Amino acid sequence: MHKIAVIYDSQTGNTKAMAEAVAEGARKVEGIEVRLKTADEAGADDFLWADGVALGSPCYVGLMSAKLKAFLDTSHEAWSKVDGKIGCAFSSAGGAGGGAELTCLAILTALMNYGFLVFGVPDYVKPGVTLHYGAVAVGRPDETALSACRLLGERLTEHVIRLKPSG
Numbered sequence: 063m064h065k066i067a068v069i070y071d072s073q074t075g076n077t078k079a080m081a082e083a084v085a086e087g088a089r090k091v092e093g094i095e096v097r098l099k100t101a102d103e104a105g106a107d108d109f110l111w112a113d114g115v116a117l118g119s120p121c122y123v124g125l126m127s128a129k130l131k132a133f134l135d136t137s138h139e140a141w142s143k144v145d146g147k148i149g150c151a152f153s154s155a156g157g158a159g160g161g162a163e164l165t166c167l168a169i170l171t172a173l174m175n176y177g178f179l180v181f182g183v184p185d186y187v188k189p190g191v192t193l194h195y196g197a198v199a200v201g202r203p204d205e206t207a208l209s210a211c212r213l214l215g216e217r218l219t220e221h222v223i224r225l226k227p228s229g
């Protein structure tokens with residue numbers, strides 16, 4: 063059984079909707095166990111449990127929220143023990159160009175520090191809309207943004223299985 067943890071912060075529900083779509087995408091592959099947790103609920107044990115993780119945050123002043131950063135700061139027990147696992151990011155911002163991709167990069171930087179292998183997705187979910195650094199959305203995610211989130215989750219699962227075929 064392959065295991066995926068989707069961990070997010072969300073104050074007004076936008077990143078939460080994205081997290082649910084990432085989890086839905088991850089579950090598309092049969093035999094995957096998915097944990098969906100808020101940054102408040104999650105801990106080092108979730109990092110240790112998972113084969114792959116997707117971390118999501120609202121864009122706050124161009125970076126991840128303090129709550130997601132607190133999860134990363136207080137899960138240090140897992141640091142280096144997750145070396146070689148797969149990680150990816152998603153973010154919701156108030157406006158296009160407001161920093162959602164920068165927030166994804168901040169999350170990917172932290173995941174790299176832990177030892178995760180991080181990825182982006184080169185595909186387009188429709189002309190002009192992609193997720194090269196992770197899935198991004200402006201405000202309440204529309205169907206296109208949710209498709210990007212589902213694709214992120216699906217790709218996370220595929221990478222986990224490719225890396226660890228026997229589970």
Ligand SMILES: Cc1cc2nc3c(=O)[nH]c(=O)nc-3n(C[C@H](O)[C@H](O)[C@H](O)COP(=O)(O)O)c2cc1C
Pocket residue numbers: 071072073074075076077078119120121122123124125154155156157158159160161162200201202
């Ligand atoms: C403290 C704070 C800082 C924010 N900074 C940015 C920002 O730098 N760029 C931006 O586009 N939106 C910014 N926003 C807007 C949020 O990223 C946006 O409303 C997001 O969709 C909220 O996600 P949530 O519903 O998951 O909480 C900020 C909001 C707050 C409360």
